Amino acid sequence: xxxxxxxxxxxxxxxxxxxxxxxxxxxxxxxxxxxxxxxxxxxxxxxxxxxxxxxxxxxxxxxxxxxxxxxxxxxxxxxxxxxxxxxxxxxxxxxxxxxxxxxxxxxxxxxxxxxxxxxxxxxxxxxxxxxxxxxxxxxxxxxxxxxxxxxxxxxxxxxxxxxxxxxxxxxxxxxxxxxxxxxxxxxxxxxxxxxxxxxxxxxxxxxxxxxxxxxxxxxxxxxxxxxxxxxxxxxxxxxxxxxxxxxxxxxxxxxxxxxxxxxxxxxxxxxxxxxxxxxxxxxxxxxxx
Amino acid sequence: xxxxxxxxxxxxxxxxxxxxxxxxxxxxxxxxxxxxxxxxxxxxxxxxxxxxxxxxxxxxxxxxxxxxxxxxxxxxxxxxxxxxxxxxxxxxxxxxxxxxxxxxxxxxxxxxxxxxxxxxxxxxxxxxxxxxxxxxxxxxxxxxxxxxxxxxxxxxxxxxxxxxxxxxxxxxxxxxxxxxxxxxxxxxxxxxxxxxxxxxxxxxxxxxxxxxxxxxxxxxxxxxxxxxxxxxxxxxxxxxxxxxxxxxxxxxxxxxxxxxxxxxxxxxxxxxxxxxxxxxxxxxxxxxxxxxxxxxxxxxxxxxxxxxxxxxxxxxxxxxxxxxxxxxxxxxxxxxxxxxxxxxxxxxxxxxxxxxxxxxxxxxxxxxxxxxxxxx
Numbered sequence: 001x002x003x004x005x006x007x008x009x010x011x012x013x014x015x016x017x018x019x020x021x022x023x024x025x026x027x028x029x030x031x032x033x034x035x036x037x038x039x040x041x042x043x044x045x046x047x048x049x050x051x052x053x054x055x056x057x058x059x060x061x062x063x064x065x066x067x068x069x070x071x072x073x074x075x076x077x078x079x080x081x082x083x084x085x086x087x088x089x090x091x092x093x094x095x096x097x098x099x100x101x102x103x104x105x106x107x108x109x110x111x112x113x114x115x116x117x118x119x120x121x122x123x124x125x126x127x128x129x130x131x132x133x134x135x136x137x138x139x140x141x142x143x144x145x146x147x148x149x150x151x152x153x154x155x156x157x158x159x160x161x162x163x164x165x166x167x168x169x170x171x172x173x174x175x176x177x178x179x180x181x182x183x184x185x186x187x188x189x190x191x192x193x194x195x196x197x198x199x200x201x202x203x204x205x206x207x208x209x210x211x212x213x214x215x216x217x218x219x220x221x222x223x224x225x226x227x228x229x230x231x232x233x234x235x236x237x238x239x240x241x242x243x244x245x246x247x248x249x250x251x252x253x254x255x256x257x258x259x260x261x262x263x264x265x266x267x268x269x270x271x272x273x274x275x276x277x278x279x280x281x282x283x284x285x286x287x288x289x
Numbered sequence: 290x291x292x293x294x295x296x297x298x299x300x301x302x303x304x305x306x307x308x309x310x311x312x313x314x315x316x317x318x319x320x321x322x323x324x325x326x327x328x329x330x331x332x333x334x335x336x337x338x339x340x341x342x343x344x345x346x347x348x349x350x351x352x353x354x355x356x357x358x359x360x361x362x363x364x365x366x367x368x369x370x371x372x373x374x375x376x377x378x379x380x381x382x383x384x385x386x387x388x389x390x391x392x393x394x395x396x397x398x399x400x401x402x403x404x405x406x407x408x409x410x411x412x413x414x415x416x417x418x419x420x421x422x423x424x425x426x427x428x429x430x431x432x433x434x435x436x437x438x439x440x441x442x443x444x445x446x447x448x449x450x451x452x453x454x455x456x457x458x459x460x461x462x463x464x465x466x467x468x469x470x471x472x473x474x475x476x477x478x479x480x481x482x483x484x485x486x487x488x489x490x491x492x493x494x495x496x497x498x499x500x501x502x503x504x505x506x507x508x509x510x511x512x513x514x515x516x517x518x519x520x521x522x523x524x525x526x527x528x529x530x531x532x533x534x535x536x537x538x539x540x541x542x543x544x545x546x547x548x549x550x551x552x553x554x555x556x557x558x559x560x561x562x563x564x565x566x567x568x569x570x571x572x573x574x575x576x577x578x579x580x581x582x583x584x585x586x587x588x589x590x591x592x593x594x595x596x597x598x599x600x601x602x603x604x605x606x607x608x609x610x611x612x613x614x615x616x617x618x619x620x621x622x623x624x625x626x627x628x629x630x631x632x633x634x635x636x637x638x639x640x641x642x643x644x645x646x647x648x649x650x651x652x653x654x655x656x657x658x659x660x661x662x663x664x665x
Contacts, residue, residue: 002290198658225571
């Protein structure tokens with residue numbers, strides 16, 4: 001038993017972090033939201049260059065990468081492209097009922113799953129997401145491609161992404177309350193603020209092992225469990241982060257908005273929390289369990 | 290990254306499982322902090338010790354079997370799954386034992402640990418005082434120098450196990466001039482010594498699990514001081530870190546309770562409580578995995594520091610939520626006395642003992658998130 005990342009996996013996380021820290025991801029996300037995909041596609045190409053595109057069969061490595069992608073709020077159909085093994089360099093998919101819309105089908109090759117079969121797809125009408133960087137499209141099915149695969153791999157990566165979003169929100173909040181002064185002292189000195197952020201850290205630290213274990217076992221009960229815990233921790237982080245930032249956190253101009261709105265969007269995509277909890281409970285109480 | 294148990298650990302697990310199946314009392318013992326229950330729990334500890342199962346991670350010379358931390362987790366999994374009795378020696382083993390390993394002398398270890406492993410001595414903790422709860426450094430009980438030792442005077446309270454235990458350990462102010470964390474000394478004393486009066490306190494759950502201890506010039510020899518006189522705070526913080534951290538509340542305890550909760554849900558399904566059943570089960574699994582991650586980190590040379598506060602916050606809140614969910618599943622029978630009821634009442638103490646959760650959140654915020662300490 002060794003339930004920890006190895007040196008190569010930690011190195012992978014560092015490489016992704018270094019790349020994302022050197023890129024201006026907030027500006028890239030804002031451009032993506034405005035329909036200018038060039039900086040985002042450039043960033044995705046750089047991620048491919050350091051090997052991220054070849055990880056589809058390495059679930060632990062995927063969770064490592066997606067935690068970093070979440071932490072920096074990288075836009076684009078990354079779960080779809082990196083985790084599902086779809087036959088396109090930049091791909092997206094609609095997979096009802098969990099995922100009714102295809103993300104960024106205006107820039108990625110769209111597919112749709114109908115009755116467990118993957119089909120080519122034509123994008124239809126665009127839907128407005130709560131997250132301006134997420135351009136959602138209805139799709140109509142074209143030619144069948146083959147059996148649909150790796151839905152749980154997508155859910156796992158989204159869980160890791162949510163975990164990273166939560167960590168990004170927490171890190172930004174801790175930095176903010178340390179420099180923001182009221183009543184003559186940093187607001188981070190107030191216990192009310194400290195306790196909000198401590199609760200977030202506990203939730204994230206205890207969600208991470210569920211995500212890693214889901215990557216190790218690949219069991220549906222673990223995948224959905226990881227998603228439930230990660231999405232709840234990210235949600236707690238979002239509420240606490242907004243509260244810690246005060247009014248400036250409630251502006252689109254502040255980069256916090258990129259993370260806050262993505263957490264809200266991802267809680268609905270790839271299945272609701274209720275769907276995933278029910279899946280866990282069904283697995284625990286099924287006669288074979 | 291893997292969760293696989295090695296052959297030796299699997300073999301150990303099977304041995305423990307078989308042993309427990311053969312030895313765990315078929316009818317539950319009376320509460321350990323009751324007059325009838327305490328001796329029976331001591332006897333159970335003797336039985337465990339004979340099989341070298343009372344302190345599995347300790348060296349053999351002290352009654353253990355040099356088991357790894359992973360094997361300890363597995364032992365605890367099996368122990369709680371088997372519904373074995375509550376551990377009346379837990380305070381000594383988890384708190385004082387680890388302190389003696391870190392700060393005790395060879396003489397102290399040889400004299401005290403084997404007796405602790407066999408529950409010949411059952412230990413109570415004597416930290417809190419009427420004016421020193423969360424603010425532990427405010428202790429006023431004194432240790433005054435005398436020939437060959439110290440005279441202890443003052444009052445301790447909320448002392449777990451003190452109603453029935455043999456001996457106790459705690460912090461005493463040995464230098465009245467020193468401030469706060471300085472001038473404190475870590476002392477062990479006999480609860481039946483001259484000058485000691487123990488007054489049991491009936492807890493919320495009806496049992497006398499803790500007590501007040503009054504000390505009036507109680508003599509303690511030098512060999513019952515742990516660490517240097519005046520260095521007690523540093524010694525005690527090691528104990529506190531263990532209490533909150535790995536060893537006091539093993540994952541097995543919560544995993545077993547969560548499995549019983551799922552069983553209860555099968556008997557009495559309730560749509561309203563379904564989400565909370567899932568969250569309790571996931572919480573127990575998360576805590577177990579988090580413990581395995583910690584063990585892996587320690588194996589890589591890492592240390593257990595402020596992370597122990599994360600542990601304590603998580604398991605204490607999980608325990609309350611899990612038991613509340615069970616009582617809600619029981620519907621109108623949730624009011625009735627029973628194992629879930631007593632487990633619930635006990636769980637309510639979790640966010641208070643071993644350092645209140647408010648103190649733990651301060652520790653997490655300041656030491657893990659780097660928020661400014663400021664004035665309290």
